[in-house]
Amino acid sequence: MHVWYLLVILSSLGCIYGQEVYYKALLPGIPYEDIKSPKYPIDELPHDTSIQWNLVVRADSTIRVLCDDIRMTQNEPWTDDCTHVYLSFDEGNGETKICGDKKGGYQYRSTGPNLFVRLVSKDGSGFVKCTAYNTKELFELPVVLRPGADPLVIEAPPKVPLPIRDWTWTLTSTPGSRISFHCTLALSGPVNGQCYRELLTIDDGERKNEYCKTEKLVVYSSKNLAKIRVQLNENNPGSVRCLVQDYTKF
Structure with a gap:
């Protein structure tokens, strides 16, 4: 319990090897709306960008992420390995990558209480806007x-x-x-x-x-x-x- 409340207090920004890393403990009933490309929706995601959100909930809950807007561009044809620009979801057992020019309406549902969300642009660009939810009931x-x-x-x-x-x-x-x-x-x-x-x-x-x-x-x-x-x-x-x-x- 003490670790959980410490995470709530320390929801913050860090930097690891040039990558922005956000730490966020999600609370029931409070959407987290900051999974988005920098300066969204005014400017596109710049090249050589790497942002990671480390999301956590209590052990008896899971995480749901809804992405209303995913619009990416790159010079090369799109491939399944999403080499140039992508959004990914990782629970520690493998990474699920999403990329493409029109992927709005995508959602990811975790199976456990921890989720890493990454937005990476090597030589691509675009707009991304997602919201994360703690799936625990607010009250019963x-x-x-x-x-x-x-x-x-x-x-x-x-x-x-x-x-x-x-x-x-x-x-x-x-x-x-x-x-x-x-x-x-x-x-x-x-x-x-x-x-x-x-x-x-x-x-x-x-x-x-x-x-x-x-x-x-x-x-x-x-x-x-x-x-x-x-x-x-x-x-x-x-x-x-x-x-x-x-x-x-x-």
Whole structure:
């Protein structure tokens, strides 16, 4: 615990062999928006640039990076090894490189609590803008569902405005029952085949499914415990409305 709080305090800039290195401990609910090319969006990434961001979260969490803008240029044809200019992600077991002229909407989801993000330009250039998130829930609201009771209404954003865009409910129904979800979604949809900035997640400990389209859906948990999480865009958010109740018929 002491190491974690020390990292939070020492989120800072260093320099190793001419490379800029940023150290950042990510907190739940607080996006880190400084993974970007210098002077973005005014000037392009200069040649001979090397920047690294060392990101860390608690051991029970992971990191998600969303890159809204990746536009790179180079004189040579693009190749898979991304020799001249690239953005990379490294968890210590191999580096994933991204390069190209139009790669906006790319996302990387770590499998552990540490992630190195590198932006390197040898003789290429371009613009890069990414945001990193700690995937840990900001808070959890526990709810006990009773058989025969009126459905619980889960609505986001709530009618009373709140300065957050991330809500989680932990649900419990009677032993031997399941939980039903009847939801109406108006979300921005997937980007490059994956849910991006707006999503509904339903997790019952055995299955964890994400939804991010504009649609109506009906979902049943596999047991009497489930977690529902809604994450919305900070600007011009969509909406989610679910009716949730104890369901005893198998």
